[in-house]
Amino acid sequence: MDQKISAYQFFILVFMNTLGTAILFIPTHATTYGKENGWITVVFATIFGLLVIAVYNAIFSKEETRSLFVIIDDNFGKWLGSISILFALLFAYFTTFANLWSIGQFVGLHILMGTPPEAIVLLVILTCLVGVRYGIEVIGRASEIFLPFTLISLILLVGLVWPEAQLDNIQPILQTNVAGAFVGIIPVIGITFLELFCLLGVIHRVNNIPQAKKAFFIGGLVAGFCMIIVTFACIAVIGVDGTIRHIYSIYFLGQNISIAEFFERVEGLVAFIWFITIFFKICTNFYFIAIAIKHLGGLKDFRTVTIPIAYFLFVSAVTSLPNIFYDFELMNSTYLVYAILTGFLLPILLLIVKIARKK
């Protein structure tokens, strides 16, 4: 029987997918380009991101029951369609192992100091493998359970650092680094909204497509709002230089929490938010890879390839990226180009062909 998820569960998956990785890297990325206008960069990135989501939504008509892969095949033809799906599949693979690598590095450096990143990556990939093999319905239900904890942690984090905020840090507003603030939109969108392309592989599983489209939009909006608040808090509390200097500036933000010398250093909250969001992001991308291979190979069940994919992901995650500086360069070059091609140009092309074929 086909697994189905509700529009609310899809909304949570959109929220988690946008915030995973982004919550940790966006403040640094946006501030590197926009300096004190970093939070404005995220505001505009959210607006453009919502336009990207509007394009994604336009691919699926109200009565659509076909999956993304079938739509691609129907519009591009068998050969070109298969190449496009392979291209998107490799993007999802790239995203997944880069995320796995990130979590291995972060946990190994800040939380379980001294633990080899390989061990952390292995634990995460095994957990995700179990989730993916249970199917999207279980992932959706699990996301429902974890959403309140994520939101509470996020609200606590931003609320508790508020007394430390200095509004001088965000001034002058749009007086200097204006070009940087606008150019910065591109890398910010690249690691947030363009990665949502993988969720198009799940959207046909939602039991109500019009509601799913609404959930897609609202999920992006809420996640964008959270990113704006977090970036604003980072710049206001630790300043522009501090935000740029710290790779995980939001984690440093958590270390700054000090309420009446009683409630101190609750950076664990950040780690918690990140674990949860990135888990669902990896699961969704992993699921996308599995169903894409299922479609390309004409298989009966996507579970057939999940175990070998987990092996591949594990080895790629521990061998492909040497350090965080290389990762940052990658996020601004190769990965960004790939994200634009897959997350923006491919859907636009698909939409144009779809409209042209209708006429």
Place this chain on the structure above:
Amino acid sequence: MLFPTILLMIVSVIVFYLEYKRIKQKQAKKDNWVFMIFMVLATIFLFVYMCDLPTPDFVAFFEFLFKPIRGPFFTWLIQYQ
């Protein structure tokens, strides 16, 4: 690395057998073949990594794929940092 390598290979064989049996019960011949090919490749991939031999570098592959675009794009982008 000898002990983890042997351990992982044993785990791989067990997983291979269990999953093979599961797919066989479903009478999906194509699935079985695809699984076997993928699993053999994945196990070789893992074995190569565990033996500290050079594994295929996916990032280098993607960098090669977008070589004409990524260089100029990156140069243009970082001037705004």
